[in-house]
Amino acid sequence: MSSPPTSSAPGGPGAPPPRLQLAGITKRYPAVVANSGVSLTVLPGEIHAVLGENGAGKSTLMKIIYGSVKPDEGSVHFNGQAVQVRNPQEARALGIAMVFQHFSLFDTLTVAENVWLGLDKSLSLPEVTQRITAKAAEYGLDIDPLRPVHTLSVGEMQRVEIIRALLTNPKVLILDEPTSVLTPQAVEKLFVVLRQLASEGCSILYISHKLHEIRALCTACTVLRGGKVTGVCNPAEESNASLSRLMIGAEPPALEHRAVQTGATVLRVQGLSLPRADQFGVDLVDLQFEVKAGEVVGIAGVSGNGQKELLYALSGEDTRAEPAAIQVAGQNAGRMRPGQRRALGLHFVPEERLGRGAVPTMGLAHNLLLTRTNSVAGSGWIKVGALEAHAKALIERFNVKAGGPHAAAKSLSGGNLQKFIVGREIDANPKLLIVSQPTWGVDVGAAAQIRGSILALRDAGCAVLVVSEELDELFEICDRLHVVAKGHLSPSVPRADATVEQIGEWMSGLWHADVQAHLAQNVHSAHSAKVGEVQHA
Secondary structure, three states, X not given: OEOOOOOOOOOOOOOOOOOEEEEEEEEEOOXXXXXXXXEEEEOOOOEEEEEOOOOOOHHHXXXXXXXXXXXXXXXXXXXXXXXXXXXXXXXXXXXXXXXXXXXXXXXXXXXXXXXXXXXXXXXXXXXXXXHHHHHHHHHOOOOOOOOEHHHOOHHHHHHHHHHHHHOOOXXXXXXXXXXXXXXXXXXXXXXXXXXXXXXXXXXXXXXXXOHHHHHHHOOEEEEEEOOEEEEEEOHHHOOHHHHHHHXXXXXXXXXXXXXXXXXXXXXXXXXXXXXXXXXXXXXXXXXXXXXXXXXXXXXXXXXXXXXXXXXXXXXXXXXOXXXXXXXXXXXXXXXXXXHHHHHOOXXXXXXOOEOOOEOOOOEHHHHHHHOOOOOEOOOOOEOHHHHHHHHHHHHHHOOOOXXXXXXXXXXXXXXXXXXXXXXXXHOOXXXXXXXXXXXXXXXXXXXXXXXXXXXXXXXXXXXXXXXXXXXXHHHHHOOEEEEEEOOEEOOOEEHHHOOHHHHHXXXXXXXXXXXXXXXXXXXXXXXXXXXXXXXXX
């Protein structure tokens, strides 16, 4: 690894100028210096990773390039010319497109209408609709342009953002955690797209905490720590361990996965069938599963196959289920509201951090009140001092980088807000914890901390249900796995017996043949054992 505070050097005499060149970029906020003297050079056709832990300044730097944040100091050159990108419209006019980690979509508009807003108005809405369909088919990003955004899952929203960026034919494409909610198969398809774009001269700035992706895809890497460039490298020549050391100064601790000692069934779902709440949703069909005390059960699946509907039913946001279809701690809970389920020991982490997991404009202390009432006196008055002390303790315990208990939720990086929300629910000592996408957009150190906290909670006797689209994560922390596909749920398979290939096939709903073969094998084994007993007798 080289150590100067600049990225890849431009080519020799006669070579084209760098596509993008930043020099001395500094951005200060009241509570933190997000970027300090950052320099970065990106060549035409280069896939350039920007690596750093949560809060290192990556997203701020990308927003400066895209014109949504104005730097306090420094210069930006595009194709060798000095530019001042004052807003995203000017960025798009230059040929800079960005896919944000937190999406910028209007819920009440359709996919096509959202995409149309960011494109040249010389195109009609029907023309944009046709282009979306063609681009989605070309790159394997299935999406219905006529669907309202509020009916989409997080993974489907990400597809919309990626398609919207691709339709502008960008010269620089910025991707902030683009694969965080994509399946391994979809990731491979996206990589084919990105390599094709790079071969056509498009420069790609790629932010991801998935180190194996960076090593497989990127041709250069700039490392940020504490808002400063600490070095550059060729990620193909690095290991996951060496990249971790560059990023956080150490390798993340290995998870301790002890043998399972399960207790009583805490969550039982039996015969759960629910018609879709809207025309773009997914019907849940006769779901059956259980989660016992002292185990982590995972549910894998491609985004938009019923995960949202199941989580709404389990959390109490959807109370249409039959009372006995969902049982929590032995109580029929299908018609219970979220507060009633919390009283039974169920705590819940939704996949959408801002808006559902936290109120964006409220401080962290007041966001505790969404699910914790221990700082509210019997008279109904909030004990402000106790609330702030509680928030401060959580910030310290879960190593959340924030400007204190009063920091607005929206001021935190995605990973730090996730640590706070997960920590808030773990701190409640739940009997049942349901977590959706626990480490979406979280750096390797924070992901290890969150996963370690989940396993520690399991070892303390909590029942944990994890819904995630990251197979590596599910294989790392789960004891048993299910797959959801088109509203149907597969049988469970012990993690030790599961393979990535098998789970990938099951994501298409192809588990019936495997189950039948397994049952036939069991019948054959039982028959052979019986014959052996008769012969022995």
